[in-house]
Amino acid sequence: MATTNHLQTPTKTPSNDKLSSSSRKHHQTTVSSSSQKSRFEAYNRLQSAAVAFGEKLPIPEIVAIGGQSDGKSSLLEALLGFRFNVREVEMGTRRPLILQMVHDPTAADPRCRFQEEDSEDYGSPIVLSSEIADTIKSRTEALLKKTRTAVSSKPIVMRAEYAHCPNLTIIDTPGFVLKAKKGEPESTPEEILSMVKSLASPPHRILVFLQQSSVEWCSSLWLDTIREIDPTFRRTLIVVSKFDNRLKEFTERWEVDRYLSASGYLGENTQPFFVALPKERTTVSNDEFRRQISQVDSDVIRHLKDNVKGGYDEEKYKSHIGFGCLRDYLEAELQKRYKEAAPATLALLEQRCSEVTAQLNIMDSKLQATSDVAHLRRSSMLFASSICNHVGALIDGAADPDPEQWGKTTEEEKSESGMTSWPGVMSGIKPPNSTLRLYGGAAFERVMHEFSCAAYSVKCPPVSREKVANIILAHAGRGGGRGITEAAAEIARAAAKSWLAPLLDTACERLAFVLKNLFDLAMEKNQHHHFDYGKSTGDMDGYVGFQAALRRSYNCFIEDLAKQCKQLVRHHLDSVTSPYSQVCYETDLSYGPGPNSTFRYQTSATSAYLELSDQENIPPENNNNNNKDQETTPGKLLKAAGEASMTVPETPSPDQPRDGSFVIKKEHGNIIEGGARKRHHRMHNNNNQVLSNVSQNGSQAGSTYSEICLSAAQHFARIREVLVERSVTSALNSGFLTPCRERLMVALGLELFAVNDEKFMDMFVAPGAIDILQNERQSLHKRQKILHSCLTEFKSVARSL
Secondary structure, X not given: OEEOOOOOOXXXXXXXXXXXXXXXXXXXXXXXXXXXXXXXXXXXXXHHHHHHHOOOOOOOEEEEEEEOOOOHHHHHHHHHOOOOOHHHHOHHHOOOEEEEEEEOOOOOOOXXXXXXXXXXXXXXXXXXXXXXXXXXXXXXXXXXXHHOOOOOOOOEEEEEEEOOOOOEEEEEOOOEOOOOOOOOOOOHHHHHHHHXXXXXXXXOEEEEEEEEOOOOHHHOOOHHHHHHHOOOOOOEEEEEEXXXXXXXXXXXXXXXXXXXXXXXXXXXXXXXXXXXXXXXXXXXXXXXXHHHHHHHHHHHHHHHHHOOEOOOOHHHHHHHEOHHHHHHHHHHHHHHHHHHHHHHHHHHHHHHHHHHHHHXXXXXXXXXXXXXXXXXXXXXXXXXXXXXXXXHHHHHOOOOOOHHHHOEOHHHHHHHHOOOOOOOOOOOOOOOOOOOXXXXXXXXXXXXXXXXXXXXXXXXXXXOHHHHHHHHHHHHOOOOOOHHHHHHHHHHHHXXXXXXXXXXXXXXXXXXXXHHOHHXXXXXXXXXXXXXXXXXXXXXXXXXXXXXXXXXXXXXXXHHHHHHHHHHHHHHHHHHOOOOOOHHHOOOOOOOOOOOOHHHHHHHHHHOOOOOOOOOOOXXXXXXXXXXXXXXXXXXXXXXXXXXXXXXXXXXXXXOOOOOOOEEEEEOOEEEEEOXXXXXXXXXXXXXXXXXXXXXXXXXXXXXXXXXXXXXXXXXXXXXXXXXXXXXXXXXXXXXXXXXXXXXXXXXXXXXXXXXXXXXXXXXXXXXXXXXXXHHHHHHHHHHXXXXXXXXXXXXXXXXX
């Protein structure tokens, strides 16, 4: 990493030849003052609490970043002052390691303890360095096996107390890799990169980026990654590791100075540190290891002075060469950050202590409420009432919660409801706004419009001559002159019952699905509006049994409405298809664009349904008949019907209706009715002649059969229009929406609250529920105790600033 004008410039140290003795004494006398040590200990305790309880606290921390084999593990060992073979366990590719180094002059040998998983407590001290590596390895493997992952961002926390380590906390992150190792998932490099970015992104963290000296700045693999995290290197310290490997390339002073300046790649205010550490991995004593570190620092400085012509710019670069300079700088910089952050940390701790205390009070209330039935009834009724109010608001129209997240398109509604198509409708129905994510009242209206589109796309099916003959023969035997008219009406009624009834059932199911989805949206709204103008809406968090019962009751209420609506619209269908209904004989209905046309009303109603979908990427309308998935609206169908109408000559052809009032046009194999309807004349022919006309093969027989089919199609269209425009729309609106607004709370209250106390408490005191609440309370109490302890420490730290 490199220092910038934002980071503290290190003071010049004595000659690195004397680093092992004089710098250590200097460190003990200047850095390890009582106030600095208490501040360091306070932050360490706070960091441990944050890891244990998952607290997100902006504690100043140092994060080591780099590729595998770039020297991060060797740097950690050098900072600790002893080796524990981090590289052999290869934990860098698995979990982060938080090293809390505590300078303790009385600790002649390192004392290392690991923080227990999911606890702020530390285990027993570990003396043997080999046990440290084994502990890191076993904890890593246990967690990855439990989570079934290749890497984990959950850190291991190790506290090391030693006379030869600084007061420093550093987070060692997994090393960047280009390719997964054998046996690892292929996604491991991406997972490591994502995790390291997440660990390095918080602005309160100082980044120490290590890169080998053999890598040129222009070809650095990971420098661009660091720029993504910290574009100006404002909080980044760049460390060139294995610097001794590069020394032999320098012969002239200008070569050394140009390399040390990193000119042109890191910016004018960014100055890297250059570090070399012992290469030998043989087992040596801790004293010998520290002596070797000091010796390598001395050898590097000596080489630059003696083996480079003209030496190097000592005044500018000496403070950035050698491990000792880097260690002192890191410790001083962290202490500086600790001091600067202390007031803000104190304020944040006071806030978190208040929040945890409030949570603890709520948990105490819940535990007390398990024996206070009256309190539970009051809170649960407030909660249910709030949910019902939110449901009503969503039906009336709302944009909260976010429709892009919680809304559904028409295709998503179809897929999730299991009703992917409308019965009997072969072509795709795409109502306006089908691609928008809607919920609540908007989604309800879209389904209603989609039903209208589906209904108007259903045509009267063709009828065989045998069926016509059976019907007209029966009417002929009863006498009278309306045989053809009655036959056509009966065919239309039967077709309407057969083809429209499934559409009505599907519409009810789709509308019920839209309303059922409102429960989750109401819960989400209630979560974000827990307090409405200072009035509590009832806190039911944690009461899973009650929330499940409330959801079940709500769904049952909607399902009951769906059943009732099915019966209601079936009643309307039975009414308009009854033999006693005059729908087929009404004369005020017309099917063309005339002044009294009900199709004119339909077209205007259709145009009132706004199309709000984004049409920019939709190609121009294709008039090819093979395009079956074009957007369908009743208005388009009716327009097509109007275009199909024409004036028929007074003298009909054998297959034309004899009254000259109605013609049809075939489109996609289906009949579309059209043309202005004149009053259908009654047939006054003798019944025997009618029977003859149906059975014989002449042109007159064809004319009679065609007239019956055309008349049936006309009657079917009339029944369909009356059903859709006059009956079903208002019936479904009043059958679904009105009860949701007016009767929902009453229905839920009767089912959930109109019961005895014993049955009511079954929703709250489920097996193990009290134990869960007590465990949560214990965890909160422990967190409160630790945070209050940290708060007390930081108050003392603040007084010493």
